[in-house]
Amino acid sequence: MHARFVRSAAAVAVAAAGTLTWAPAASAEPSEPPPSASAAPAETPAPDAGSVEITTKDTAGDALPGAAFLLLDSTGQEAGRGQSDAQGKLTFPDLAPDIYRLKQTGSGSPLHEVVADQDVIVTPGNATQLTITDPFKAAKVLLQAKDDKTGKLLPGATVNIGTGTSTLLTLTTGARGTASGELPVSSRSTKFWVKEIKAPAGYDLYKPTKTFTAGPGAPVTVTVTNAKTATDPKPDPSDKPTHKPTHSPSSPGEPSSGTGGATPSASDSHTPDADSSSVAATPVGDSTPKAPTGSLAHTGADATPWLIGGAGVLIAAGGGTVLLARRNRKDSPTDDSTEN
16 A cells, blocks of 8 residues: 555656656565666786895905995886995895896996896885805916026917915916916906916926916916926937957968958067068068968067077177188198208
8 A cells, every 4th residue: 555655656656757767666575776886997006116136346345435226127128227325235126027128337446347138127116135256357468488598489388377265266378488368367466376287299297386466357477487308418428338359360371350440459469579681681582482361460579580590600600600710721831841
């Protein structure tokens, strides 16, 4: 009854207004609820910004002011640039979350190198902290190997160069006796050692370990000296014994032993010296037998016995003649007196 009264009242009101518009009557039946306001699309709030905080220093731990950096977003667009302050710090604020590319364009120091590019991830509401360590520039090393006496440059010398217990560089001298390389340094003045591990051909190894200091980017010359390897002197030909075993001389008239061309020394011949007069006194027709072939030559001394024998014969003959003459003289007067 109450519902029918409400619908009748609504119809009367519409008729009084002179409007022919249809209006749905209220119903006690449930109807579909209107769409909720929360289902309507709404704007996405902007995410929280992040930042990048950079600290620059060198390998010795000192801050590097004036280091320059460039920050690029994922599309390659510049997101910021700047230089580190006196404490070596630089901040890129208000960065949208993204993956950025950080480039160091300068170290701010003539003694330092820049680092390679690197990626940086920025997250909402967070500060990404980076520590950039710039290395010192390498020292320029020139190695020389020299003869310790003449100073001549020697090829083929190999050395190790290092610091502490670490070997940092190995160099071998070339045809000109030199070699060069870059030696990494870790401070403004670093102490190094050099050790020769292979000597040039014909030279002894340089055994002592030398030390030197080098600075970033500065040239330094390292020299090792080598002494020639001692060699045994070659024997002098004049020191060798020159005389050969000699054979005893042959007796006169006998062939000598050994080769016919061997000539006995003066001490072996035992030939007495004969003066020119004895040689000249030898008769032309002397019948002294000649020495057989291969025997030693005879000298004037061999004719002496013959001369002595001949002289004895002459003396004996002469003595007999004198005695005979004296006897004849004694006999002659006796014969004359008989005849008278």
